[in-house]
Amino acid sequence: xxxxxGIMLAVLAVAAAVLAGAADAAExxxxxxxxxxxxxxxxxxxxxxxxxxxxxxxxATAQLPYGQTYPGHPTGRCSDGRLVVDHLAEEFGLxxxxxxxxxxxxxxxxxxxxxxxxxxxxxxxxxxxxLGAVVWNSGALLTQIQWFRDLKPFxxxxxxxxxxxxxxxxxxxxxEFGGNDYNAPLFAGKGLEEAYKFMPDIIQAISDGVEQLIAxxxxxxxxxxxxxxxxxxxxxxMLDEPADGYGSRSGCVRRYNTFSWVHNAHLKRALEKLRxxxxxxxxxxxxxxxxxIQFMLQPEKFGFYKQLPRACCGAPxxxxxxxxxxxxxxxxxxxxxxxxxxxxTHWSWDGIHLTEAAYxxxxxxxxxxxxxxxxxxxxx
Numbered sequence: 001x002x003x004x005x006g007i008m009l010a011v012l013a014v015a016a017a018v019l020a021g022a023a024d025a026a027e028x029x030x031x032x033x034x035x036x037x038x039x040x041x042x043x044x045x046x047x048x049x050x051x052x053x054x055x056x057x058x059x060a061t062a063q064l065p066y067g068q069t070y071p072g073h074p075t076g077r078c079s080d081g082r083l084v085v086d087h088l089a090e091e092f093g094l095x096x097x098x099x100x101x102x103x104x105x106x107x108x109x110x111x112x113x114x115x116x117x118x119x120x121x122x123x124x125x126x127x128x129x130x131l132g133a134v135v136w137n138s139g140a141l142l143t144q145i146q147w148f149r150d151l152k153p154f155x156x157x158x159x160x161x162x163x164x165x166x167x168x169x170x171x172x173x174x175x176e177f178g179g180n181d182y183n184a185p186l187f188a189g190k191g192l193e194e195a196y197k198f199m200p201d202i203i204q205a206i207s208d209g210v211e212q213l214i215a216x217x218x219x220x221x222x223x224x225x226x227x228x229x230x231x232x233x234x235x236x237x238m239l240d241e242p243a244d245g246y247g248s249r250s251g252c253v254r255r256y257n258t259f260s261w262v263h264n265a266h267l268k269r270a271l272e273k274l275r276x277x278x279x280x281x282x283x284x285x286x287x288x289x290x291x292x293i294q295f296m297l298q299p300e301k302f303g304f305y306k307q308l309p310r311a312c313c314g315a316p317x318x319x320x321x322x323x324x325x326x327x328x329x330x331x332x333x334x335x336x337x338x339x340x341x342x343x344x345t346h347w348s349w350d351g352i353h354l355t356e357a358a359y360x361x362x363x364x365x366x367x368x369x370x371x372x373x374x375x376x377x378x379x380x
Contacts, residue, residue: 030091030367030377036110036155036170037094038218039085040144040209043353044176044288045114047083048076050138052101053115060333061116065313069343069356078116080312080343081356085112085173087363088376092171100147107154110170113144119184120177120205121198131184141177141209149216167217171376174210176224176288178202178263186235192259199263207270214278222366222376223271224286225264230256231292233311233326233351237318250296251308257293264289268373284366285373291362292354295347302361304347311351313339326351 039045051062060066067074070081076099077083086096089109097112098105105111117136119126122143126135139147156163181202185194210223229235230253241253268285275283299306308323313332316322330336332350340346347358354362365371368379 029379031093033377034092034094034169034171034220035166036108037085037089037092037097037173038110038148038170039097039112039114039173040141040148041085041114041173041175041177041224042118042180043078043114043116044179045083045085045112045173046076046078046099046116046118047086047097047112047114048099049101049112049115050117051076052099052103053138060331063333065339066333068339076116078353079349079356079359080339082359083356084359084363084366085114087360088171088173088367091363091367100151107151110155111148111151113139113147115139115144117180118144118177119181120202120209121181125201126184129185131188134188135180135184141174141205142212145209145212145216148213164217168219170218170220172213172218172221173286174213174221174223175206175286176226177206177209178226178267179229182226182229182259182263192255195259196262199266202263203266203270206267207274210271210274210283211278214281219280220282220284222284222286222372223267224288225267226260227288227292228252228257229260230254231296231309233309233314233324233348236309236324237321237326237328237351247296250293252293252296260289282374284376286366287371287373288362291358291365291371292347295358295361299347302347303344303357305345309348310346311348312343312346312355313337313350324351 061076061078062074064074065080067077068080089096094109097110098107100111100113115138117138119135119140122140123135126132156166181198182195185198210221213221231250235256236253239253245253245255247254271283271285295302295304310323311325314325315327315330315337316325317327343355344357346355349355362371367376369375
């Protein structure tokens, strides 16, 4: 089973009880908790910045069935509907965050700076390692933080004290970052051994980004880890593993999940080091890993079908890997791809990203437990 698998089963044993108790006690306390929400990240949280950036309108995420569940048409979100940050905004009683690059938007309640392809590290890092051609970096973490600074007059243009109060009553969602950084060596065929070498620099970049936001006035932040790479059809379609390399219950690739687990362990350690340096700041770790593992091992708990990792929207690839419903030449939104009848029965939307239903479960777990090292909304 491996280290990650054993730990995950232990987590699963207590998660249900924690969720029931904490969520019930905290329910109803989210509305009005924050004046604003600020979001940074990649395609897991992009609400339209890539499209607003002037990317070719033929981009797959600009086509149906993206957005079919909500709002009924494509928005640039890499899902059938709402993302985690959208569910958070609704729970707080805030409007869905406008993408920061959409002109004439109201940023009175914050903005979404996330953009598809974003990395924790800047492009020169990859270029120095001969990976510039495989990185599609439209806005690394520090670039997004600069976008935040540039928009500051739209959030607060009065006294420093009033700005400090505004940010102190806002939630900053910093990530997920790291997934695209690791994709650079992985998609270039360099393997996990090379990807592990990137890990210290990626963790440091995320930590530095958190500190920069704290310096700007952030007082409550949630910093998500990465998802279990070995459970996603895009990787399962790409990898050839020995029979014993797959989880017997999940069908996920163990060594890739272990890799993701190690990243998250290092990220949590980095956040633990930041907390004593900033005693007046609340820094929360947001868990993407545990819920996806639960979607695989206990799908009925969330209303999902019990099956091997399978994209709701896609097309079968090779005969041997047809069950994953992922084909690099007919990805979701492209000719030849189709969507399943009911996305609420699937956790994987397009083999890379999640469905609205899955994002909703994760958002609830961040808000009330157990998918965060401390719930955003405390019960007491």
